[in-house]
């Protein structure tokens with residue numbers, strides 16, 4: 001696979017992982033910027049297409065230049081969302097400053113290292129419970145039984161979703177991110193319908209939780225959103241719902257895939273597992289960064305050139321108003337100009353200036369500290385109690401252009417206590 005059609009999601013995921021990376025390496029080394037037509041996601045209108053950015057320098061430059069490269073035209077797809085979907089997804093990730101910054105500040109404090117210390121006892125206990133539940137079995141599905149459970153529980157607890165609704169949030173965010181996967185299409189219909197129904201369902205839950213928290217405030221993110229004011233005005237119920245959908249989907253669908261990839265990488269590279277096991281305290285911080293660089297669970301985000309921007313040149317290509325660029329983090333994270341031997345999974349890699357959590361700038365992942373802590377506690381728990389956990393069957397990948405996701409991962413290990 002030396003050439004690649006970025007819109008052929010089935011073909012992309014059918015190819016071996018080395019071939020997928022080789023195709024991006026070819027794009028990165030070719031002159032100029034590759035241009036692709038927009039994929040057919042089943043809704044109109046479609047624009048002419050988008051440029052794929054695979055070089056780290058381009059990704060960094062665009063991420064920093066938020067005046068000319070906007071998020072407000074959409075980030076998760078090269079195709080603009082139709083109006084019936086846009087109303088659920090106009091959250092801060094698809095806004096530019098100053099509105100973006102004002103919204104981000106409402107919740108940002110809850111995600112600082114200092115505030116996260118308060119939730120760490122819970123995160124650690126959840127990780128212990130997860131390993132308790134599998135340790136005697138000797139086998140499990142590493143996605144369903146391990147990596148899916150921790151981020152779901154943590155983000156639901158932080159937002160204020162009661163335990164009875166955690167499974168519901170899991171199903172609905174899976175659908176939102178799984179619109180290109182034939183499994184979801186077979187069960188739920190076309191992508192537009194799947195996305196609309198999942199968005200509506202999550203918005204209904206947000207309205208219900210917000211109404212309750214307006215009467216009974218608690219120390220959770222829904223309560224913060226309900227109480228927040230921007231320029232003396234409260235958020236509308238629709239804005240609270242959009243924010244909620246962003247938090248539960250971003251908190252859930254990303255860290256899960258990072259953990260799954262970490263488990264898989266330990267099977268692929270036993271010498272790296274041995275290095276990690278030898279020095280858990282010393283290696284864990286670099287290992288959790290390396291997993292995110294290597295896997296890049298969010299493969300890209302989009303930016304669109306502002307209508308009033310003067311022409312910009314990027315890798316020899318002139319860009320003008322309305323042009324769309326996809327920042328391929330997982331290709332930039334393999335750029336040999338920035339990483340020695342980039343295909344190598346190296347748990348001690350340092351420095352590791354990856355863009356797995358997005359590029360530098362105002363949209364840098366709000367949950368990066370949280371994700372690092374979740375990965376730290378679950379990998380420590382796994383390496384201490386099931387150190388030989390190995391993948392024993394074919395991973396089932398999520399068919400998605402956006403998310404480097406795994407749906408199931410058969411695993412076995414020596415049963416312990």
Ligand code: HEM
Pocket residue numbers: 071075092093094104155246247248250251252254255258292296297298301302329355356357358359362363364365366367368370371
């Ligand atoms: C933003 C990746 C975990 C919440 C982002 C962006 C990326 C990313 C690439 C940049 C978006 C852009 O520039 O357009 C990841 C990865 C994670 C992870 C790889 C796990 C390994 C989390 C968690 C949360 C979270 C646990 C918790 C809620 C967010 C939010 C934004 C964001 C709210 C939008 C920030 C903004 O627009 O200001 N993430 N994320 N993420 N992430 Fe994460």
